Amino acid sequence: MMPVPQAVHASRKLSDRLGRYLLIALAGLLPGLATLVLLSGYFQVNITQFLPVGWSDQTYYWHQILTFQKTGFQGGFYTFNEVPPRIESIHYALWGFPYPAIYGLVARVVGWETYTGIFLNMAVMAVCVWACLLLARFNGRQILLTMLALLAVSPVLMFMPTISQETFHQAAALILGWAFLTLLQGKPPQNRFFPGLMLIFFIVIALVRFSWIYLLFPFWLLLGRK
Numbered sequence: 623m624m625p626v627p628q629a630v631h632a633s634r635k636l637s638d639r640l641g642r643y644l645l646i647a648l649a650g651l652l653p654g655l656a657t658l659v660l661l662s663g664y665f666q667v668n669i670t671q672f673l674p675v676g677w678s679d680q681t682y683y684w685h686q687i688l689t690f691q692k693t694g695f696q697g698g699f700y701t702f703n704e705v706p707p708r709i710e711s712i713h714y715a716l717w718g719f720p721y722p723a724i725y726g727l728v729a730r731v732v733g734w735e736t737y738t739g740i741f742l743n744m745a746v747m748a749v750c751v752w753a754c755l756l757l758a759r760f761n762g763r764q765i766l767l768t769m770l771a772l773l774a775v776s777p778v779l780m781f782m783p784t785i786s787q788e789t790f791h792q793a794a795a796l797i798l799g800w801a802f803l804t805l806l807q808g809k810p811p812q813n814r815f816f817p818g819l820m821l822i823f824f825i826v827i828a829l830v831r832f833s834w835i836y837l838l839f840p841f842w843l844l845l846g847r848k
Contacts, residue, residue, distance in 0.1 A: 645765045649768055657783050683739075686700055687785075689726075690719075691729040695711060695712070702715075787830060791831060
């Protein structure tokens with residue numbers, strides 16, 4: 623049998639670990655829950671009555687995702703001034719096909735209503751928060767501060783109930799934050815696939831918003847510092 627002090631220590635350690643995992647789970651769900659509370663409680667609106675209108679970009683994103691859900695890469699052209707893209711197989715607008723493709727693939731499974739993108743935003747944000755906190759191995763205090771930041775940084779809750787790209791980019795920033803944190807601390811993952819996976823990640827998000835590619839240069843410099 624395990625000695626009593628060791629049993630107490632093991633039980634306390636297990637309890638602390640479970641408490642940390644519960645905090646991480648809540649942190650990921652927090653932006654979505656806060657959005658639902660604000661919409662249904664404070665603004666007295668039904669999220670399922672959302673329409674992707676208000677500014678043209680939002681309507682454009684929503685319709686491109688619908689196109690990918692229905693036809694994949696075989697839809698009509700989305701372009702400006704009637705100028706087709708140089709690569710004829712890519713029919714989507716100048717910010718590329720990954721964003722409509724990622725959301726459109728999910729839409730093929732769950733359907734695509736006017737409000738579906740909002741729930742996908744919540745899911746994408748939750749998954750990236752969970753990944754960031756687990757990979758960074760934040761302690762309880764750091765997790766609580768992360769939760770506070772997710773509520774206090776207004777663009778997080780401002781763009782969650784929309785079909786714009788911003789929640790996608792905010793979620794990507796969390797993954798990049800973890801990657802740069804490990805490099806700045808001099809503790810990159812001891813995994814030979816880490817550089818290659820991050821390069822693929824940079825390419826995907828840069829195909830959605832090109833300016834992300836600028837961070838690839840400091841990332842590679844920090845990676846080579848070892």
